[in-house]
Amino acid sequence: MLRAITRPKPVAEIMELLGEMDRIFLIGCGTCPTLAHTGGLAEVLEMEKKLKERLKMVTGFLVIPVACDNLTEEAFRQQREAIQEAQALLIMTCAYGVQTISQFVDLPVFPALDTLFIGKEMGPGLFQEICQQCGECILGETGGICPVTSCHKGLVNGPCGGTNNGKCEIDPQKDCAWTLIYERLQKQGRLSAMRKYHPPKNYQVAPKPGKILLDIERGED
Amino acid sequence: MARSFREVLQSADFIVTSEIGPPKGCDLSKMEHHIEMLKEKVHALNVTDHQSSVMRYPSLGGAILIKEKGGEPILQMTCRDRNRLALQADLLFAYSRGVRNVLCLTGDAVPVGDHKTAKAVFDLDSTQLLRTIRTLETGKDLGGNPLEGKVEFCAGAIVTPEARPLEPQLIKFEKKVECGAEFFQTQAIYDLDKFSAFMDYAHKFPVKILAGIVLLTSAKMAKYMTENVPGIFVPPNLIEELANAPKGQALKKGIEIAGRMIREIKEKKVCAGVHIMAIGREELVPEILQVAGIEVSP
Numbered sequence: 001m002l003r004a005i006t007r008p009k010p011v012a013e014i015m016e017l018l019g020e021m022d023r024i025f026l027i028g029c030g031t032c033p034t035l036a037h038t039g040g041l042a043e044v045l046e047m048e049k050k051l052k053e054r055l056k057m058v059t060g061f062l063v064i065p066v067a068c069d070n071l072t073e074e075a076f077r078q079q080r081e082a083i084q085e086a087q088a089l090l091i092m093t094c095a096y097g098v099q100t101i102s103q104f105v106d107l108p109v110f111p112a113l114d115t116l117f118i119g120k121e122m123g124p125g126l127f128q129e130i131c132q133q134c135g136e137c138i139l140g141e142t143g144g145i146c147p148v149t150s151c152h153k154g155l156v157n158g159p160c161g162g163t164n165n166g167k168c169e170i171d172p173q174k175d176c177a178w179t180l181i182y183e184r185l186q187k188q189g190r191l192s193a194m195r196k197y198h199p200p201k202n203y204q205v206a207p208k209p210g211k212i213l214l215d216i217e218r219g220e221d
Numbered sequence: 222m223a224r225s226f227r228e229v230l231q232s233a234d235f236i237v238t239s240e241i242g243p244p245k246g247c248d249l250s251k252m253e254h255h256i257e258m259l260k261e262k263v264h265a266l267n268v269t270d271h272q273s274s275v276m277r278y279p280s281l282g283g284a285i286l287i288k289e290k291g292g293e294p295i296l297q298m299t300c301r302d303r304n305r306l307a308l309q310a311d312l313l314f315a316y317s318r319g320v321r322n323v324l325c326l327t328g329d330a331v332p333v334g335d336h337k338t339a340k341a342v343f344d345l346d347s348t349q350l351l352r353t354i355r356t357l358e359t360g361k362d363l364g365g366n367p368l369e370g371k372v373e374f375c376a377g378a379i380v381t382p383e384a385r386p387l388e389p390q391l392i393k394f395e396k397k398v399e400c401g402a403e404f405f406q407t408q409a410i411y412d413l414d415k416f417s418a419f420m421d422y423a424h425k426f427p428v429k430i431l432a433g434i435v436l437l438t439s440a441k442m443a444k445y446m447t448e449n450v451p452g453i454f455v456p457p458n459l460i461e462e463l464a465n466a467p468k469g470q471a472l473k474k475g476i477e478i479a480g481r482m483i484r485e486i487k488e489k490k491v492c493a494g495v496h497i498m499a500i501g502r503e504e505l506v507p508e509i510l511q512v513a514g515i516e517v518s519p
Contacts, residue, residue, distance in 0.1 A: 152330050153301075153327060153328075153330065153341065153343045153346075154343055155327065155343065155346050156346065157346050157347075157348045157349065157393065157396060158348075158389060158392055158393035158396060159384075159389050159390065159393060160327040160346075160347075161326075161327070161379055161381045161384070161390075161408060161451060161452060162329065162330060162451050163384065163389070163390075163451060164384075164385070164451035164452070165385050166385075166386070168330075169329070169330055169333060169451055170330045170332050170333065178389055179386060179389060182386065182388065182389040182392075186388075191388075191392070194389070194392050195392055195395070195396065197348060197352075197396060197399065197400065199349065199352075200305060200344065200345050200349050200363065201344075203344070
C-alpha cells in the first residue's frame with residue numbers, strides 16, 4: 001500500500017516554531033506515520049517527554065486512526081477540553097493530516113514532520129518512492145519500472161552518461177533505473193520499446209495545484 | 222576566411238577540438254589567454270556548461286567571447302538548469318551572436334556539484350534538446366509558434382563507448398542520431414582496442430566521432446578516474462607508466478600519453494578526430510598537439 005513517507009523535524013526547529021507557546025496538544029496518526037515510526041503512539045509519547053524536558057506543558061494527546069480522513073473532526077470533539085487548554089497543536093502526521101486538522105480547529109497548527117514522498121516500505125525501515133503522479137504514465141514502455149520516479153533526473157529517453165555498472169552517479173548504492181528497465185525489457189524481448197522517442201513531457205497535465213472533477217457517471221467510450 | 226565547424230566535419234581532415242572551462246567568477250583573463258592560445262591550433266573550442274554541476278561563468282558567455290576573438294565556438298548546453306523556454310531563448314541568443322555549433326548534454330546531477338540543494342530542471346533531455354534545435358530550424362518553436370528569422374546549428378552530442386552495460390548507451394546513441402546529432406564527442410578513452418571495437422559499430426552511422434582525450438596528470442588521478450568516473454577506464458599499463466615517471470615528471474608523461482594516443486588514432490584512422498579535455502590545464506593543449514605531430518589548417 002502506498003504511504004505518505006515522513007521524517008521528524010529537528011527538535012530545535014520544532015521549539016523555534018512553538019516559540020513562546022507553552023501549552024501544547026499533540027497529535028499522531030495511526031496510519032502512515034505509525035508505519036514509518038514518525039508519528040505513532042510511541043513517537044507521540046517520546047515527543048511528550050521531549051517537550052516536558054524543555055518546560056512545555058502537554059495538555060493532552062491523540063493518535064487519530066487516519067488523520068487525513070474527515071472523521072478526524074469527530075475524534076476532536078471527544079478531546080475538546082484538552083485541546084481548548086492548549087495554545088497550539090503539534091502535529092506528527094503528514095502534511096495532508098496537518099492541513100485536514102487545520103480545517104477543524106482555530107488554534108495554530110505546527111508540523112512536527114516533513115513529508116518526503118508517497119512511497120512504499122520495501123524492507124524494515126526502508127522506504128522508496130514509487131510514483132510521482134506525473135499524469136502521463138509510460139510504464140507500458142518501460143517494463144513496469146518508472147524512470148520519472150526512479151531515475152534521479154527523471155529521464156524518459158534512456159540512461160544518461162552518469163550510469164556506472166548499473167548504479168547511479170549520485171549514489172553508488174542506488175540502482176540506475178534505466179539499467180533495470182533495459183534488463184527487464186531484454187528479458188521480455190521488448191528492447192525495441194527503449195528505442196521509442198518520447199517527446200518533452202507535458203507538465204500541465206493536471207492543473208497546479210491539482211484539482212479535477214471526474215465524470216463518474218460516464219460510461220465507456 | 223576560416224571554415225565553419227560543420228565544413229570541417231564534412232571535410233576529410235583529422236578534426237581537433239579542445240575544451241575551455243569558464244572561470245568561477247567574472248575575471249575572464251585566464252579564459253581569454255586560453256582562447257588566444259588555442260583558437261588557431263584547433264578547429265573549434267568547446268565551452269563547458271557548469272561542468273560537474275559547479276556554478277561558473279556561463280558557457281554562452283564563453284562561446285560569444287570565442288566568437289569575438291575570431292575562434293569557432295561549440296556551445297555546450299545541458300538540460301539541468303533551464304526549462305524549454307530558457308533553452309530555446311538561449312539558442313536564439315547564441316545564433317544572433319554568431320554561435321553556430323551546439324553540444325547537447327543531459328547534464329550532471331545537481332548533488333554532485335557545489336549547489337547541492339538547488340532545483341534540478343531536466344524539463345528536456347539530450348535527445349529532446351537535439352530535436353528542439355531541429356524544430357527551431359523549421360522556423361517554429363516547441364509551442365508551434367512561428368519565429369522571426371531562422372536559425373541553423375551544427376548539433377552534436379555525447380557517447381560513452383565503455384559504459385557498462387553498453388547496450389542501453391548504444392540505444393541512446395542511436396536515438397541521438399535520429400534526433401539530429403551530426404557529431405559525437407566520447408567520454409575519455411584510453412584503450413584503443415576497445416574504442417576500435419566501438420568504432421566498428423559507430424561507423425555505420427552518418428555522424429563524425431571525436432575521441433575524448435582527457436589529460437592524465439598523475440597515476441593517482443588516473444586511478445581516481447577509473448574508480449569514480451562512470452565510463453572511464455585507464456588500463457593498468459598506463460597507470461604504471463605514470464607511476465614510474467621520475468619525480469615531478471608525471472604531468473610530462475601524461476602529455477606524452479595523450480599525444481601518443483592522438484597520433485595513433487590519426488595514423489590508424491580510428492575515428493574522425495579528437496576532442497581534448499585538459500580540465501583547467503588548457504595551456505598544455507599545444508604541447509599535446511606537438512607530441513601528436515598535429516597541425517590543423519583553419
